[in-house]
Amino acid sequence: MLVKETLKILKENDIRLDKRKGQNYLIDSNILNKIVDYADLSSEDTVLEIGAGIGTLTIPLAEHAKKVIAVEQDQKIAAVLNKRLKKLNISNVEVMVADAVKTDFPYFNKVVSNLPYKISSPITFKLLEYDFDFAVLMYQLEFAERMVAKPGESNYSRLSLMMSFCGDVEMLFEVSKHAFFPNPKISSAVIKLVPNKNVEIDEFFIKVSRALFQHKKKKVRNALLNSFHEIASVDKKEAKEIVSKLDENLLSARVVKLDPAEVMVISGELKHLIR
Known part of the structure; x- marks a missing residue:
């Protein structure tokens, strides 16, 4: 089971997750499989993953894609990810130890990430500065609802407005807080974002x-x-x-x-x- 494997890896490497940093790891294999399925990966795809953690999503992405660029800010956790990749003989993952908001990304054509929620807004707008096919991203449910809200709805906000210009956003499915370790306080949602490449907002x-x-x-x-x-x-x-x-x-x-x-x-x- 994914939960047992996750807890074992964390214990073996003396890692204590910090919820304040958005370190909530997915432990539901059904949700994991749904995300990978929606990514519709092929051997031609280079995938950007932000907040790779210990590789829960990274490893299945690498099995289906040409290459995965896994960004992880925590050096200790990134080292664990590299160790897992080496042990599994996975050679098509480039681990970047960096702050995703501040670093420049190499080429990618898809984004698949369980995003650290504290950087949801800045990383979303940063991604929209790049040219890519589409993204499958997990956010806090409230944030995702604001992304897709329409005029007159209670969740309609500046984020809703900007997303209507910058891309086509589709709510794919909701995710219970019990699908993570440790449990976040609220539920999450997975969305599909297709960037609008023909609009420039001044x-x-x-x-x-x-x-x-x-x-x-x-x-x-x-x-x-x-x-x-x-x-x-x-x-x-x-x-x-x-x-x-x-x-x-x-x-x-x-x-x-x-x-x-x-x-x-x-x-x-x-x-x-x-x-």
Whole structure:
């Protein structure tokens, strides 16, 4: 059983997992197999895995892919992974001891990872800077729900908005907290992310969306005025004058109900007005 094997490896190597670092290891072989199946790997694929740990996912990925780039920040755990790979005579895995948020990745065409949850947001947007086919990723359930939320839904957020532009996100299945050791406090979910390679989001749009969604339950007018400092360095009077020139129907709408195209319109008009 996967749970027995995991506990044995941890004990033999005197490893104590730190939940604060997102070190929750998958111990459910059925979930593991489902993730690998959804990755649809072939001998042509180079897979990036972030948070490889002791190789629970790395090893089955290596059995199906041409190469696996396994990123693990903890040096002691990375050493255990290298030892396991050597013992199993697996030679198509490159172990990178690095902070995934800060390091540059070599070539890959798929991403398959049980992500360390504390880096969910920065690593997701970092991945979208690369050209790849698709990713199968595990997140905290709440984060995954925000990724797929639609305008008007309670989970709709700036993350939902950005993902609607940057990629196609599909919720594949939920994962119980009991599928991990140690148990995290909440459930998880596995998603499939297909990047949109034809869309570029500029920095100004990011600023506008941040200003809006800091007050997502408010009307657009009030949200912009309350956080205009996120967009431009102007005084309150000038900010009010700029905002007053926007479309009244948009200004009176609730931020949480704005669809992505409407946020793009607001951003475009503000960019023109501020110039």
